[in-house]
Amino acid sequence: xxxxxxxxxxxxxxxxxxxxxxxxxxxxxxxxxxxxxxxAVILVGDxxxxxxxxxRKEKACAEVGFLSREYKLPGDTGEAQILDIVGQLNADDxxxxxxxxxxxxxxxxxxxxxxxxxxKKDVDGFHPLNVGRLLTGNPFHTSCxxxxxxxxxxxxxxxxxxxxxxxxxxxxxxxxxxxxxxLARHAxxxxxHTRTRNLPEVTRRADILVAAAGSSEMITGDMVKDxxxxxxxxxxxxxxxxxxxxxxxxQVSEKASYITPVPGGVGPMTxxxxxxxxLHAAKNFT
Ligand code: NDP
Numbered sequence: 001x002x003x004x005x006x007x008x009x010x011x012x013x014x015x016x017x018x019x020x021x022x023x024x025x026x027x028x029x030x031x032x033x034x035x036x037x038x039x040a041v042i043l044v045g046d047x048x049x050x051x052x053x054x055x056r057k058e059k060a061c062a063e064v065g066f067l068s069r070e071y072k073l074p075g076d077t078g079e080a081q082i083l084d085i086v087g088q089l090n091a092d093d094x095x096x097x098x099x100x101x102x103x104x105x106x107x108x109x110x111x112x113x114x115x116x117x118x119x120k121k122d123v124d125g126f127h128p129l130n131v132g133r134l135l136t137g138n139p140f141h142t143s144c145x146x147x148x149x150x151x152x153x154x155x156x157x158x159x160x161x162x163x164x165x166x167x168x169x170x171x172x173x174x175x176x177x178x179x180x181x182x183l184a185r186h187a188x189x190x191x192x193h194t195r196t197r198n199l200p201e202v203t204r205r206a207d208i209l210v211a212a213a214g215s216s217e218m219i220t221g222d223m224v225k226d227x228x229x230x231x232x233x234x235x236x237x238x239x240x241x242x243x244x245x246x247x248x249x250x251q252v253s254e255k256a257s258y259i260t261p262v263p264g265g266v267g268p269m270t271x272x273x274x275x276x277x278x279l280h281a282a283k284n285f286t
Pocket of ligand 1: 196
């Protein structure tokens with residue numbers, strides 16, 4: 001491949017397909033067992049981006065026939081009160097998924113809140129038990145963005161086994177869980193970060209290159225091997241207002257075999273995977 005032939009991976013379309021399947025399964029679950037999947041979202045404070053994400057999740061739930069419940073709490077809400085709500089939701093049979101929108105205000109320890117969520121209802125896959133299960137090869141709920149990336153690779157029938165996967169970024173929500181998922185699928189995985197020496201040399205080894213650094217257009221054409229599959233997780237807004245990823249799309253699409261655009265690539269998959277985890281919890285724990 002190469003020569004400007006990259007197939008553009010259509011995350012918007014795949015996410016619609018996945019949500020259509022989830023809707024069908026939710027209808028069957030209701031018919032067969034009278035169970036309606038329920039997702040509760042806790043949002044603390046008035047971060048505008050967080051409010052947009054929560055509104056999207058609410059809308060996505062409605063579209064697939066899930067129940068959704070929002071707790072929009074003021075920024076000065078105490079940790080004890082949040083833990084109290086989490087406790088009530090853990091005990092609530094109509095709620096199968098609990099999500100705490102991050103970031104939380106500084107006076108609240110996110111780990112305390114995440115640790116309080118029943119792991120069976122931890123549809124973000126952030127609870128240490130779910131992280132540990134992924135690590136030991138017995139996953140239950142897995143982090144949504146990396147799961148969405150695997151779903152894209154699978155639906156485009158892109159081979160993972162035996163291939164060199166290089167991930168730029170080692171966060172707990174994207175880079176690290178993705179590394180474990182690709183390893184479980186028998187890729188040879190390298191994880192890069194800000195202390196990685198000679199990053200271009202490492203990224204050029206990749207058959208599958210995932211950029212999850214949050215640094216606009218840092219992956220340039222010279223960092224990519226001909227024919228590589230390039231997945232762009234980053235989302236940044238340039239001063240002029242344009243949304244871009246971590247990948248310099250025009251240059252890299254000249255060399256890649258497959259590439260995800262920003263927007264319309266990985267982004268739409270994250271909510272689809274959240275719905276999938278919620279459905280999974282409703283099916284297995286009611
Ligand atoms: P974090 O800031 O938590 O982590 C970024 C990681 O990238 C760190 O490990 C950091 O290294 C590494 N990194 C940053 N700059 C460089 C660089 N120049 N060279 C090498 N490594 C670098 O980010 P997240 O994982 O939360 O998110 C990453 C991006 O993905 C963001 O743009 C975010 O907006 C986007 N995102 C998109 C989602 C979606 O649904 N599409 C969902 C989640 C995130 P170090 O550890 O050394 O600091």
